[in-house]
Amino acid sequence: MEKSHQRLRILVLYMAAATGHRQAAEAIRQTLKELYPEVEVRRESLSRYGNPFLRCLLESFYNAIIRLTPWFWNLIWDSKEVYWLTYGLRNLLYQLNYSRLYKKVIFPFNPQAVICTHNIACALCSVIKKAKAVNYLLAAVPTDFCLHSYWFYDNVDAYFLSHEGLKKKLREKGVDPKKIKITGIPISLNFSKSHNSKKLKKKWGLKEDLFTVLLMGGGQGMGSLKKNVLALDKSHLPIQVLVVTGANRRLKKKIQRIQSKVIFPLKVLGYTRQIDELMEVSDLLISKPGGLTTTEALAKEIPLGIFDSLAGQERRNKELLLKKEIAFELKSEEAMICLIKNFVEGDFDWENWRSRVRDLARPKAAQEIAQTIIELIKNRT
Numbered sequence: 001m002e003k004s005h006q007r008l009r010i011l012v013l014y015m016a017a018a019t020g021h022r023q024a025a026e027a028i029r030q031t032l033k034e035l036y037p038e039v040e041v042r043r044e045s046l047s048r049y050g051n052p053f054l055r056c057l058l059e060s061f062y063n064a065i066i067r068l069t070p071w072f073w074n075l076i077w078d079s080k081e082v083y084w085l086t087y088g089l090r091n092l093l094y095q096l097n098y099s100r101l102y103k104k105v106i107f108p109f110n111p112q113a114v115i116c117t118h119n120i121a122c123a124l125c126s127v128i129k130k131a132k133a134v135n136y137l138l139a140a141v142p143t144d145f146c147l148h149s150y151w152f153y154d155n156v157d158a159y160f161l162s163h164e165g166l167k168k169k170l171r172e173k174g175v176d177p178k179k180i181k182i183t184g185i186p187i188s189l190n191f192s193k194s195h196n197s198k199k200l201k202k203k204w205g206l207k208e209d210l211f212t213v214l215l216m217g218g219g220q221g222m223g224s225l226k227k228n229v230l231a232l233d234k235s236h237l238p239i240q241v242l243v244v245t246g247a248n249r250r251l252k253k254k255i256q257r258i259q260s261k262v263i264f265p266l267k268v269l270g271y272t273r274q275i276d277e278l279m280e281v282s283d284l285l286i287s288k289p290g291g292l293t294t295t296e297a298l299a300k301e302i303p304l305g306i307f308d309s310l311a312g313q314e315r316r317n318k319e320l321l322l323k324k325e326i327a328f329e330l331k332s333e334e335a336m337i338c339l340i341k342n343f344v345e346g347d348f349d350w351e352n353w354r355s356r357v358r359d360l361a362r363p364k365a366a367q368e369i370a371q372t373i374i375e376l377i378k379n380r381t
Helices: 020-035 052-068 070-078 080-085 087-109 119-131 164-172 197-203 225-235 249-258 275-280 291-300 313-323 333-344 350-360 365-380
Strands: 009-014 040-045 113-116 137-140 158-161 180-182 211-216 239-244 266-269 284-287 304-306 327-329
Touching: 009 020, 009 087, 009 119, 020 040, 020 291, 020 365, 040 087, 087 119, 113 119, 113 365, 119 137, 137 365, 158 164, 158 365, 164 180, 180 365, 197 275, 211 225, 211 275, 211 333, 225 239, 225 249, 225 333, 239 275, 249 266, 275 291, 284 291, 284 333, 291 313, 304 313, 313 327
Parallel strands: 009 040, 009 113, 113 137, 137 158, 158 180, 211 239, 211 284, 239 266, 284 304, 304 327
Antiparallel strands: none
16 A cells, blocks of 8 residues: 555545435445545535535425426526526525535545535535635536536536536536546446346345346335336236335335235335345346436346436436437336336347447446546645
């Protein structure tokens, strides 16, 4: 281990629990510790250091818009007019909310680098760099296959992006090309490790000869999981099903109540850290197109059927995946059943599909980000 690594301190900031940007932050932290054990890495949730009332208000506002008026979230997300109309208000909020983060975390920890997997964390750290005249390396790590305007700040030193197609947008915003790194979205290194499929199926109590469908609704267990299970039950397909409800305990209990009534083997799981194993033993994933879930599926080369994409970033993720003919849009339960039939009956060109997946998949993104961060820090000292 090089001596220069011994005193390095790196802060990784995300927004809230049970989210993709939290998982990305943890993947970066774990990888840094694995590759550079002498580096001190601290991972923090931004929600602990903002105004509690404002945080609660924003979360409630976001959840209400996503569920009730998704078109409005698309407007906020896409509109240049909305971005500029809210520019002053957003800057005022950042100015009012950076103080606690600076006093409780950044000042005492004194990091050489701050890595942000959420745009608000990036905004606050950009304000702190200017207001407090601190010179840490500020790295932005968007966790989707698209970018919105709320990621662009003058004091960002490096952008780690999911694919080459995003370079153009940053250049149009005047970002120095030297700051742009194409690494992919960071996920746990577990997704790049191979497993013995037979042993894993035995571990999870799965039958060898049945097509396995994995149903997921993100960390919050959103979407039509129960409806999908009931639709599959009526299809009489020769399948077995794994359902992951995330942090949604109420949904888990609802599906558990019908577990003994469906005709196929059904396993119901809540929040789990073993998604890599579940993807390894599954033949098809049906889920929302969240950035982390999609990246994990690409790494495991498991086909993705898209149900219930949220407004904003998930809508854009879906558009990219469909354009590249990697995922399958499921507009109805009938479409889901038809897709599964095609797989079960062998009507799927695996070779062509895998070649398209490998053009986008970057299972070792966390490793590449960790190595680049260390190199950038060294070049600044």
